[in-house]
Every structure is written in structure tokens, then in C-alpha cells.
Amino acid sequence: MLTRLLLATALVAAPALAEARNIVVSNDDGLTSNVVALYKALKAEGHDVIVSIPCTGQSGMGGAVKFMRPLGPLSQDCHNGAAKKGAPGVGPIDREGIPAQDFNYVDGTPVMAVLYGIDVLAQKRWAKAPDLVLSGPNEGQNVGQIIVSSGTVNVVQYASARGIPAVALSAGVGTTDNTGLANPQSATVAALSAELVDALDAGAAGRSLLPAGISLNVNFPDDLAKDSWKLTRVGTYNAYDVHFTEDMSQSPVARAMGAGGQSLPGVVIDLNKAAPTPAQARDESIVVRDAITVSVMQPGYGAQDKHTTGIARKLINRLSGKK
Structure with a gap:
């Protein structure tokens, strides 16, 4: 599996322009320089892109959803002028220079934003689910066990559980620009992210961009000159x-x-x-200091490998009175 994923990600160079894909972009930071740059980079590659993001910053909200709560008029302005107080609970972003036909806000959590993109916007535009969900790029890396509470990563978890290929993207905090939404580092991260999509397409050969039940957590180092790609694991560090x-x-x-x-x-x-132990040398929290990390994830919490299911089977046998 790791060898196949190695070939299907940007750990190898994509030799040609990717097939045009239908892509939903979401995040947990709202309207940012990073999401604007990613949109521009993907559009330049010919992809059809819908952006569906939270009205306000939602870092640390994880997989939270406001179930059964209608979204009424906004009680405050959205982040970076995406929409004004009193606007509907969801809708097109209303900031000059931002294409309203593609950019949308949701007065809710990151997961609610991506679900609006998948269940409503994608159906209206494509009459089907997107080919790919990209979450981020986040303003700050999502590495190690903190990803459990990350809105960026849980957007991907929800999409992957729906059977949609999904990738979480996170960069350094130095990519922030809340004035012009045009940080040069954002453009670099976006170009590398578009390269990743190209490589996924090259490995897919007309099939799904990622195997079923597999998603990726990608983190860019603070120093973007360190742009080599490394296969890592979430790990324990x-x-x-x-x-x-x-x-x-x-x-x-x-x-x-x-x-x-x-x-x-x-x-x-x-x-x-x-300091990390020698056994943690391949953990993404360590490798991201000097390279772009690509870690493999599975949706939800279900463990599928033979060792863990074998442990559970023995437990059930003991509970059932079997030897």
C-alpha cells in the first residue's frame, strides 16, 4: 500500500498536466490568503473549483457540527470581509476581487462548510460529488496528535468517509495576510499543492485519485525552499x-x-x-522541519489491520465464553 501511495502522490513528479477535475476547497480559517492562492493555482490548471469555507476562524473545532440548528442571519461580520453582519447564514462571499460564483461562506464549523460544498453547491453545479476535496492550506502545520482537534483534518475525515478522495493541506503561520490576501508564501504553497493534484492524477490513470478509505495529511515546512516531498506518518512525536x-x-x-x-x-x-526518540525520526512533526510531509490517514476511527481486529476478535470470544 505504501508503495502505491508513494507513486500516487507528489513524492514523484507529475509528467503532464492533470485532467481537469471538479474540486471542493474548504478550510477552518475562513477567507485567507492561502485559500485564495490555492483557488487561483487550481483554476490556472483548468480545474473547476468551488470554495466553501467557514464565516469565521474555527481552528480547534475538529469534527464539530451544529446539528438541527437552522442558520439565520449573521450576528457579526465574517473574517476578512467575506460577508457582513445581517447577511444570510450561508451564501456567496461578498468581498471585492473575490469571484462570488465560486467562493461561499457558512456560518458554522469547518465540517458544516465542507458539507455545504459537497451536498448543496457540488450538486447544483455538477449534479454529483466532487472528484477531490482539499482542506486548507491551514495557517499553521497540523502535525502529530493535535490533528484530532484540527478542523482542517476533520474536513478531510468527513469527505473521505463519504468515499471522496481528500487531502488536508497545512503551511506555516507565516503564510497569513489578513489585509491584501496576497502573501507570496501562499502562492508558493498553492503551486506545490497544484503539483500534488497533478501527481495524484498521474497515479490515478483515470480512476479515483486515492484508494477508498485513504486520505492524506500534507504539511509544508516554514522554509518553503525545503520543497522535497517525504512519506511520513502521523506518529507519536x-x-x-x-x-x-x-x-x-x-x-x-x-x-x-x-x-x-x-x-x-x-x-x-x-x-x-x-527531543524525539530514534523511533520517531519518520514522524511528520520531525520531518516537516526540513521537507514537505505526506502522511496516510483513514476515515473515522475504524481499525482494519489484522493485528488490531485479531485483538478485538479474542476479546469478543472471551466475552462470549469461548476459549
């Missing part, structure tokens, strides 16, 4: 230390973000200063 504290003022990161000014409890994210 975590670049970030996520923990609950009774005093957020003790967290350097919380203080830097303006959230640690008072001695109040909360969940903080700090940098992990512990």
Missing part, C-alpha cells in the same frame, strides 16, 4: 504540547496571543521542547 492548565498566564504562547494575561484556567498549546 508531537510538535505541540496541548494541556489543561489552572493558570494560563504561565504559558508563553498564551501570553503571546493575548490569552494569558490573567491567572485563569484553560487549555493551552505550547511548543514541545522534548
Whole structure:
């Protein structure tokens, strides 16, 4: 499986222009320089692209969905002028220079945004599901076990569970531009992401862009000159230390973000200063320092390998009174 995925991703060069694909782009940051650049890069390659993103930043919302709650008029402006207070709960983005026919917002979580793209917008335009869902590029890497709470990654989990090929894309925080939506680093990440789509198409040979039940978590290093592609795993080494504290003022990161000014409890994210073990050398949190990482994921939480299912089978036999 790893060999096939190696050939089907940007770990190999795509020799020719990819087939035009129907692509839904979503994220958890809302309207950003990164998503605008990705849209432009994909359109330049001939792909038909629908962008469906949250109205406001939704980092850390994971797979959250506001079930059975109608989305009424906006109670506040969307991020970076995507829509104004009082606008409908979903609709085309209303910012000058952004093509409203392709860019849409949802007053909800990242998963709600991608579902709007898949269930409503894609059906109206293509009368079918998209060929590919791309989530991101996120403003900040999603590496290690923090991906469990990542909206960027859970967008991909939902799409993959629907049987749609999906890839999570994450870059460094230096790709942010909340003024002109035109960070040069965003354009570089977008070009590399389009190269990834080309390579997926080259490996697909007319079939689905990824095998059923397989999705990818792709992370770009802070230094985009380090543009070699490496096959990695999510692994056990975590670049970030996520923990609950009774005093957020003790967290350097919380203080830097303006959230640690008072001695109040909360969940903080700090940098992990512990050195990796030799066994963690291929974990994406380590490799992303010097290369673009591509890690394989499966949708949801179901384990399919023989070892884990064998353990479960023995458990059921014990519970059933069998030896």
C-alpha cells in the first residue's frame, strides 16, 4: 500500500498536466490568503473549483457540527470581509476581487462548510460529488496528535468517509495576510499543492485519485525552499504540547496571543521542547522541519489491520465464553 501511495502522490513528479477535475476547497480559517492562492493555482490548471469555507476562524473545532440548528442571519461580520453582519447564514462571499460564483461562506464549523460544498453547491453545479476535496492550506502545520482537534483534518475525515478522495493541506503561520490576501508564501504553497493534484492524477490513470478509505495529511515546512516531498506518518512525536492548565498566564504562547494575561484556567498549546526518540525520526512533526510531509490517514476511527481486529476478535470470544 505504501508503495502505491508513494507513486500516487507528489513524492514523484507529475509528467503532464492533470485532467481537469471538479474540486471542493474548504478550510477552518475562513477567507485567507492561502485559500485564495490555492483557488487561483487550481483554476490556472483548468480545474473547476468551488470554495466553501467557514464565516469565521474555527481552528480547534475538529469534527464539530451544529446539528438541527437552522442558520439565520449573521450576528457579526465574517473574517476578512467575506460577508457582513445581517447577511444570510450561508451564501456567496461578498468581498471585492473575490469571484462570488465560486467562493461561499457558512456560518458554522469547518465540517458544516465542507458539507455545504459537497451536498448543496457540488450538486447544483455538477449534479454529483466532487472528484477531490482539499482542506486548507491551514495557517499553521497540523502535525502529530493535535490533528484530532484540527478542523482542517476533520474536513478531510468527513469527505473521505463519504468515499471522496481528500487531502488536508497545512503551511506555516507565516503564510497569513489578513489585509491584501496576497502573501507570496501562499502562492508558493498553492503551486506545490497544484503539483500534488497533478501527481495524484498521474497515479490515478483515470480512476479515483486515492484508494477508498485513504486520505492524506500534507504539511509544508516554514522554509518553503525545503520543497522535497517525504512519506511520513502521523506518529507519536508531537510538535505541540496541548494541556489543561489552572493558570494560563504561565504559558508563553498564551501570553503571546493575548490569552494569558490573567491567572485563569484553560487549555493551552505550547511548543514541545522534548527531543524525539530514534523511533520517531519518520514522524511528520520531525520531518516537516526540513521537507514537505505526506502522511496516510483513514476515515473515522475504524481499525482494519489484522493485528488490531485479531485483538478485538479474542476479546469478543472471551466475552462470549469461548476459549
